[in-house]
Amino acid sequence: MNAYDKGSNARHGPAGQGVPDPRPELPDPAVPADTPGPRIPPPDPAVPAAPPGPRIPVPGPGGPADRPPEPRSPAADGIGTGASVPGPPAERGTGVAALSLRYRIGAAVALAVVAAGVCVHLGMTFLHVAPSNTVSKEHAETIESWIYPEFEQNWKLFAPNPLQQNIAVQVRAEVRTADGEARTTGWYDLSAQDGRAIDGNLLPSHTQQNELRRAWDFFVSTHDNDNRPVGLRGALSEAYIRRIVALRLHRVDAAGPGGVVDRVQVRSRTANVPPPQWSREHISTTPVYRTLPWWYLPADEARGGVG
Known part of the structure; x- marks a missing residue:
């Protein structure tokens, strides 16, 4: 008796002789045992399987589920063609840093002029209201021409004798x-x-x-x-x-x-x-x-x- 006469249920002994398997044949998992009607036989291994058909993508939250990424050629990315590959966009600065070099120089010069004017005005006002000293006496005419008449200082709004x-x-x-x-x-x-x-x-x-x-x-x-x-x-x-x-x-x-x-x-x-x-x-x-x-x-x- 050949060991392959009983299919996959044949028991192989040491001498290659078939020994019947005492276990009963298991039902096909695709069809329950208590399901009425004809049972679908398992596929015959001698019959070649049909070629697989095209995959149908299943839409999901991120796109097609089973579609593999398409390969890109090096030329598509500019590699080996001499073309420059664009990088990530550079971040633009804010405020004065966003200006060009010429405008930044102009802003710096304007700021320096304003700062110098403020320092001169504060210095003239200080010499005008400060007690008489060597500097205020020597440059009295210049100080008065700067202060009068627009920046005159007086005490009529303050103590000791406010105007009433x-x-x-x-x-x-x-x-x-x-x-x-x-x-x-x-x-x-x-x-x-x-x-x-x-x-x-x-x-x-x-x-x-x-x-x-x-x-x-x-x-x-x-x-x-x-x-x-x-x-x-x-x-x-x-x-x-x-x-x-x-x-x-x-x-x-x-x-x-x-x-x-x-x-x-x-x-x-x-x-x-x-x-x-x-x-x-x-x-x-x-x-x-x-x-x-x-x-x-x-x-x-x-x-x-x-x-």
């Missing part, structure tokens, strides 16, 4: 009309005109803010209580404020068509700043006037000039 009064400068004129008649105008409040020009103006001019105020302070500091000049600067302060009021009257055409301003009179109106409502302090707010004598105007000033 509202001072207004007013003027009236005696004019000669084109018919030869003389008349006197009303009082023009020049300080109120400057205040209206400054109110709501983000960049008011230095003239609107300080010209009239500084002129009146100059006059008061060089005159006594009887309005008599003290020293040579007293006469200079009179000429200064007289020319200012002459220009202001010419701007508003106080003399009228064909008229001429013969004389001007200046006065100040001083009133204390009222205390806040919660304060118990009692201060009189009644204005006090200081009226100067009449001044005749030279011919050039009478026509609005300052020659």
Whole structure:
């Protein structure tokens, strides 16, 4: 009896003789034993298997599941062809580092100029407010030309004597009309005109803010209580404020068509700043006037000039 007569269930002995296997034949796992109907026989090893068909990709979250990566030739990556292979994009800097070399040099020069200007201004201001010393005495003219009039330093907003009064400068004129008649105008409040020009103006001019105020302070500091000049600067302060009021009257055409301003009179109106409502302090707010004598105007000033 041949050992291959029983197929895979034949038992091989030592002499090659077939010995029947006492174990029963196992059912096909593809078809349960208790399944009714015809059983599918196992494939015959003598029949060649059919060639495998094309794979059908199964879509998944990352693409086809069973499709192998396609090989790339070296020429596709630029290898061996002399072409440069692009690398990852370079990261761009931020701020000044993102500028070109020319613009970076320009920014550095501008920054250096600004820093130098700030240092010069701080140095001039320090020498101006510092006690008198050798450097400030030797370069007094240069320091004053830098500080005045835009960067003037004073203590009127601070202790020991803060300004607590509202001072207004007013003027009236005696004019000669084109018919030869003389008349006197009303009082023009020049300080109120400057205040209206400054109110709501983000960049008011230095003239609107300080010209009239500084002129009146100059006059008061060089005159006594009887309005008599003290020293040579007293006469200079009179000429200064007289020319200012002459220009202001010419701007508003106080003399009228064909008229001429013969004389001007200046006065100040001083009133204390009222205390806040919660304060118990009692201060009189009644204005006090200081009226100067009449001044005749030279011919050039009478026509609005300052020659």
